[in-house]
Amino acid sequence: MRATMTNPSGSFSNALGWGLKRKLIVSMLMVGVVPLLLGLSLAFLQGSKEIQVVSGESFQALATEAARKLDLLVAEEVARTSRIAVHPDIVRALEHRRDALHTSDQNAALPTLVQQRARWAAKDPAAVKAITGNSTALLLQSFYAGSQSEPDQLLPQVVRAATKKLFITDVQGNLFAALTTKPGFSHADSPWWKGSYNRGVGQLYIEDLHFDEQANAYVFSISLPVMDSLRYEVVGVVHRVIDAKEFFSPSTHPIRFGKTGHVMLIDSRGMVLSCPILPTGVQLSGATLIPQVTVRQPGWVTADSDGHGGQGTAIIGFAPLPETSRATNGALESGAWHTFVWQSSDELFAPIRHLMMWMMILAGIALGLLATLGYFAASRIVTPVRRLQEAARLIGRGELQEPIQIHTGDELEELAVEFNRMNTQLEAAFAGLSTQVEEKTQEVQYLQKSTDQVLDAVPTPIIMIDQQGLVQYMNRASRDALQTQEQNWSSRPLFDLLPLDDDHLQTLRRDLRLVEENKPIAPPRPDQEPALKEARDPLNQTLSQASPSTRRELRIGSHLYHYEWFPLESRSGAGKRFGLVLRDTTDESRLQDQLIQAEKSGSLDVLTAGIGHELNNPLFGILGLGEAIQEEADLARAKGYAQDIVGHGRKMAAIIRDFTGVAARESKSQRVPVDVTAQLEQALAIVQTSHDCLGLNVQKHYVAVSPVTALPDQLRLAFINILTNAIQAMSGRGDLWLTTEEQDDLITITIRDNGPGIPKHHLGKVFDPFYTTKGQGEGSGLGLTVAQRLVKKFGGEIRLESPEGQGTTCVITLPADKAGVRKEQPCVSS
Incomplete structure (x- = not known):
């Protein structure tokens, strides 16, 4: 090269x-490092696990062996103490004390005991000598000092030093013989005395670790009953108080391994009886550790606390003292004593x-x-x-x-x-590339020119802008609509060129932002549509014009346009582009206005024809009766004509009232909580009075419902109109069901009849004003119209369901008034 x-x-x-060299080197290192680290990690984890298992089993074995030795140690001391309890001289002395207490007058002996207790508490020399110098006390002294002839009855030096108290009580728990003046006189209420006496049967009782203020040390005690010569009943109790630390230390402290490994003795409460590190009487740290190491079987655990105040992984072996637990026969309050074997984790995992x-x-x-x-x-x-x-x-x-x-x-x-x-x-390829590039450039220019000509021929205004809103292109139709030339619109903001007010400009910008964020443009809500486009009630015209900001329409000059935004594809890195299409809807709007005017004229014709039709009949009757009165000489008959005129006048007034709906307008503050069940009952009573209902069977299914906020008279009028239609449809004969219920804060009233029903082609017109299927003079065609207006005014809805030939069901829903008084209505069926 x-x-x-x-x-x-x-x-x-x-x-x-x-570079490639560096990547290759790093890759080779990764190939070596990853398996190496993985292998080392697995080796460390497996090694740590095996150390835990081996150490745990070793600690368990050591704890079991230490528990066996300590168990033997306690058993030896129990055996030594039992020799005192079976000594013949001590048994005879306690039997004489029992007999003396039984044969003497108890009332006379009580003051004597009280005096002895007081004298002993005051350290009276005579009282002290009577207890510490009697023959039984001398036997205790010789046993404690080691003057007995049998070598196995001598107390070892360690045991003598650990023994803080040694005394005997009689059958009543009073002090009988003692080595020192430390014990109290009466012990009948002590737990150890009750446990050892055991209601005269007697048993071994080992009192658990506690602090003795007289001995100023943490001690435990061994209590043995002294049975009579027949081994029938207890005549006294031998009680030894032993310093736990001095007693167990010679056996536990020498057991050491490593720098920190040792054996300790604890009870089931976690209290330390003997430990080379912790003082006697303290409790192991870690509340969760104590239940783990004080179970009934030997074992080992991996804990988060070592019991000595350290945190971290600790391996602990433990074992109970089985013979001591069985010998005490459950006397220990804490359950049992346990050995505890531990070594520092730092030392354990050091290898x-x-x-x-x-x-x-x-x-x-x-x-x-x-x-x-x-x-x-x-x-x-x-x-x-x-x-x-x-x-x-x-x-x-x-x-x-x-x-x-x-x-x-x-x-x-x-x-x-x-x-x-x-x-x-x-x-070879580059040689012909220049020619092809030139040809492609000419072809692109031709396509661009053709596209401009096509867009200029389109009669719809089309405008293209960039992401900053600057105009990039306008076809001929848009330039004509905005009356601008190319030098005036190129790279200018679109919103500066549009002759619109602020409301329309804000709407246009909002829709552009939605298109830019790829969000759909929500169509105008139904309540924002012009009311002129809806089917209207001739009795309730609402001619409201929707705000222009709720439609996607723009007025530019004398033309009205419907606009639409759309995104455009752009070159990479050129930013987003958007297009605006304006469709001329001027002619459509003009045609819509003409249709609205025609609809208004048709509604007025219907209104006029209905009023004329309903008022002509009673008006002609009034005119005829008026002429008859002029020629009638009979006063009684003239009065009858006058009554008929009044009746026709009232009928005209009723027609006008139904036409207007409610004569006096009320405010919402006049509405009160209304019981719909009571109003329905009143409406039924009024309709039954004014119509022939002899063959009518009414079945009522009412439940307790909340009141509704309404005007009672108007709500009752709506029920009357609906019930009247139902009874007239059945000609006063048939079944009528009335039901009330409440669900989801809505009160539902159902009125159902078994009449002939409403034909399907009439069902959509029943709420139209002046529409009726009854004969002339039977109905005004305004009953259901008025009922619908009143129900809607109170925030409710009304609908009819009528399968032809199967009766008609009217369902009325009204909002419940939870603040009103809820009236309980019993269910009624008739």
Whole structure:
């Protein structure tokens, strides 16, 4: 290769990031590091787990052996104390004391005991000598001092030092013999005395660890009953108070392993009886640890606390003292004593950590060797690749003059041959490329000119803007509509060119933002549509014009346009573009206005015809009766004519009242909570009075419902109109069902009859004013219209369901007034 093809610096690779050589080296290191770290981690975890298992089982075995030795130690002391309890002289002395107490007058003995207790508490010499100097006390002294003839009855030196109190009580718990003046006189209420006396049967009682103020130490006690010579009943109790630390220390403190490993004795409360580190009487730290190490079977646990105030993984072995637990026969309040074997986790896991440290050092050396080998291997691969990289750069610029020369005998050499072949083909292809580019440019210009001509021929205004709102294109129709020339609109803001008021401009900008955010433009809500487009009630005309801001319409000059935004495709990096299409709806709006006027005229014709039809009949009757009165000489008959005239007048007044709906307008503040069930009952009574209902069977299904906010008279009028229609449809004979219910804060009133029903083609017109299927003079056609207006005024809805030939059901729903008084109505069926 010539100098133009070489670039040993690799500046291009450095500019893009890591070079191939560095990646290869790192990849080789990762291939070595990941398995190494994974192996070391697994080895450390497995080693730690095996250390935990081995150490735990060893600690369990050590705790079990220590528990056995301590169990034997306690059993020996119980045996030594029992020798005192079975000594013949002590048994006889206590039997004489029992007999003396039984034969003497108890009333006379009570003051004597009180005096003895007082004298003992005052350390009266005579009283002290009577208890510490009697024959039984001398036996205790000789036993404690080791003057007995039998060697096995001697107390070892450690036991004598640990024994803080040794005394005997009689059958009543009073002090009988003692070595010192420390004990109290009366012990009948003490737990240890009650446990050992055991209602005269007697049993061994070992009192749990507690602090003795007289001994100024944490102690436990052994209490044994002294049975009579027949072994029938208890005549006294031998009680020994032993310092726990001095008693157990010679057995537990020598058991040490490592720097921190030791054995300790605890009870089920977690209180320390003996420990080389913790003082006697303290409680183990960690509330969750105590239940784990005070179970009934030997074992070991891995805990988060070591019981000595340290946190972290700790391995603890434990075992109960089985013989002591069985000997006490459940006397211990805390349950049992347990051995506790522990070693610091730092010391426990030190070997595996030391091993891991050396493995990490060796792994670091291995990685250094691997990195060195990787550097040489990567150099053999990267150098030819860099030559190919430089050649590719020259080919891209069209400057490769000589073929690439690489002799590696592998795929890289084949790649260099392909590069040379590609360079030859590119030189041939570039020769005709300039001609093709020129032809494509002319074709693009032709298409752009044709597109402009097509858009100019479209009669609909089309405007294109960029993301900043600047106009990029306007066709001829839009230029004519806005009356602007090309030099006036190019690159100007669209909203400055549109002759619109602020409301329309804000609406236009809002819709553009929605299109830009890819959000749909919500159509106008039904309550925003012009009221003129809805089916209207001739008795209740509402001619309201919707705000222009609620429609997508613009008025420019004398024309009305419907507008539509749409996004446009744009070149990469050129920003977003949007299009605006304006459709001329002037003629459509003019036609709509004409239809509205025609609809208004038709409604007025219906209104006029209805009023004339309903008022003509009673008016003609009034005129005829008036003429008859003029010629009638009979006063009685003239009065009858006058009554008929009054009746026709009232009928005209009723028609006018039904026409207007409600004569006097009321405010919402006049409405009160109304019981719909009561109003329905009153309406039924009024209708039954005014119509022939002899063959009518009314079935009522009422439940207790909340009141509704309304005017009672008007709500009752709506019920009357509906009930009248139902009874007239059945000709006063048939079944009528009345139902009330409440659900989801809505009161539902259902009125159903079994009349002939309403034909399907009439069902959609029953609420229209003056529409009736009855004969002339039977109805005004306003009953259901008035009922609908009144129900809607109170916030409710009314609908009719009438399968032809199967009766009619009227369903009325009204909002419940939870603030009103709820009246309980019993269910009625008749």
